[in-house]
């Protein structure tokens with residue numbers, strides 16, 4: 001008997017409108033023609049202290065970051081069983097693994113002998129076990145202590161009592177969420193099934209990680225996040241880069257649990273653009289998600305950007321940026337497009353959006369403003385703040 005080799009159909013490199021989730025398709029059909037989009041007028045303020053105050057920072061940590069599950073990594077980084085990656089951005093050393101059964105785990109990256117980190121860099125590794133660099137205690141990817149060197153030198157050594165400390169974790173739509181406080185009750189209520197469907201439609205779970213970069217910024221995490229919730233700055237801050245590609249009009253906004261989806265048309269958008277047969281939907285429409293509380297997902301024609309924006313103090317933030325493509329480039333022209341996109345997006349985010357957050361933080365920290373005022377083109381920021389503030393009451 002001869003075995004039949006089943007070839008998986010190649011993943012299309014271009015996504016058409018029909019490949020989006022049903023809910024995403026409904027949203028793109030709601031985008032107003034460019035010349036009919038109306039910008040609301042609003043009156044809204046927030047005190048500057050929400051960005052600069054230690055009390056506010058502590059409240060966010062207590063009620064959100066240490067009390068609910070937060071995004072810690074991407075499924076795509078540890079796609080195969082037998083892989084692991086560290087995450088240091090929250091100031092809590094984490095290891096995310098996929099064990100040989102394919103199950104995901106999140107552990108504190110701390111050896112149970114003397115606390116040493118098991119993985120010292122944040123690059124993904126393929127391995128069957130985690131070996132401590134200090135005295136070589138060895139753990140399985142499910143956290144079990146497999147072996148300790150010279151076990152006969154310990155009296156009554158209980159191996160089972162020295163497994164890695166595991167944090168409650170869940171994988172949804174290509175994002176790995178975990179509780180950062182191992183003593184807190186697990187709360188995964190912010191994870192929304194529609195968001196998972198959208199992320200799956202975008203190909204997040206099995207995407208190719210083209211590139212990653214960590215940014216350490218001198219700005220409050222919300223200042224880093226705000227530009228991804230408003231279009232007001234796009235034509236101005238990005239005037240020399242991507243600004244001319246976008247219109248100064250509001251997005252279609254949908255809320256799923258505490259998560260926000262923004263759907264917007266490119267410059268001069270007309271609804272008939274959506275019906276051009278075979279058209280790459282990501283050339284016509286941009287999706288920008290805020291996965292509560294701190295992760296931004298933005299689509300571009302040939303790649304997706306994911307940023308986990310991690311607070312490290314009122315004026316300190318670590319951003320874990322990843323550029324995802326639908327697969328590795330299979331020819332030099334494709335590679336050139338990805339390389340150019342990667343360089344461009346790092347420049348736009350790094351030297352434009354993140355710079356804006358840092359220079360705003362300096363001004364706010366000086367005490368020059370009691371309040372920050374928001375325009376109708378920044379309305380979604382206020383929607384996000386209302387959701388966030390809901391966790392404080």
Ligand code: FES
Pocket residue numbers: 111112113114115116132133134135136137
């Ligand atoms: S600290 Fe890990 S084996 Fe000693």
Ligand SMILES: [Fe+2]
Pocket residue numbers: 227228233234238353
């Ligand atoms: Fe921007």
